[in-house]
Structures are given as structure tokens and as C-alpha cells.
Amino acid sequence: MTTLSPKRLFRGLAFAEAVTWTILIVAMILKYAAGVEWAVLVGGSIHGFVFLAYAASSILVGVNQRWSVGRIAFAVLTAIVPYATIPFELHLVRSGRLEGEWRREATEHPADGAWWNRVLRWFLARPVLLVSVAVVAIAAIFGGLLVLGPPGGWQS
Numbered sequence: 001m002t003t004l005s006p007k008r009l010f011r012g013l014a015f016a017e018a019v020t021w022t023i024l025i026v027a028m029i030l031k032y033a034a035g036v037e038w039a040v041l042v043g044g045s046i047h048g049f050v051f052l053a054y055a056a057s058s059i060l061v062g063v064n065q066r067w068s069v070g071r072i073a074f075a076v077l078t079a080i081v082p083y084a085t086i087p088f089e090l091h092l093v094r095s096g097r098l099e100g101e102w103r104r105e106a107t108e109h110p111a112d113g114a115w116w117n118r119v120l121r122w123f124l125a126r127p128v129l130l131v132s133v134a135v136v137a138i139a140a141i142f143g144g145l146l147v148l149g150p151p152g153g154w155q156s
Helices: 006-034 038-064 069-077 085-094 115-124 127-148
Strands: none
Touching: 006 038, 006 085, 038 069, 038 115, 038 127, 115 127
16 A cells, blocks of 8 residues: 655645635636525635645645745645645645655654654654544634634625
């Protein structure tokens, strides 16, 4: 069984984020041009969940690949601009910033002693737990955001 590399995870979610932008835009057109009120609720929910998954993967992959905090933050911010995750992902591929496997073992690199790298290695040694915690955390954040309501509030 092959494992999901950091590159494949990030690329997949960057693409999914762009696809969900299309779903949201089509939903907005349906709402405002054809009066299909529920379209934005469905499209926005799909987009919001994938946005959170992309943000989580940006943090996970960014720490694994030893990106700077600024690069990780920028990766998350690219999901706010429609389709921006695709050119950013292509830039990361071209610059080699997605190369390599998951860092399950400590190396001589000075950053490997940092607490966040120890936590990363601990979770990577337990992939089922990592995925479970990620899914529960994303679902909890998503649920909390649903309670708060959509950006701009509920409109009819």
C-alpha cells in the first residue's frame, strides 16, 4: 500500500479548493439569476469544509516541509482568492518545496528539536489517529462556523 505523500495531499486539496470555488460561484449564479435559494447553502458548505481541510493540510505539509510561518500563512490565504491555490501549488512544485516524504524520524536539522516537529512525528507515527483528529477538528470548526452563520449573515 502506498502512502499519501505530502505533495499528493497538498496537490489534491489545492485542486479540490479550486473546484469548490467553481461550485460556489455556480451556486451564487443559481441563487441570484434563477432564485434557487438553497444553492448557496449547499455550495458554500462544500466550499467551507474543503477550505478548512486545505488550511489544515497547508499547516501539516508546511511544518513537514519546513516552510516558514509566512509561507504557511500565505498557503492558507491563497484559498481566500478564487483559484489562487492552483498557481501557488504549481510554484511550490517548481521550486521543490513539496518534494520528500513525511518526516517520521528526527534528523540533525536544528528545527527537529522544536515541540511542533516532535508533535508532527508523533502523529505521523499514528496516521489513523492523525486523520481522525484532523477530521474531528475540521468538523468541529465547521460546525462552530455554521452556528455563527455564513459570511455576511443569513439573507433571504
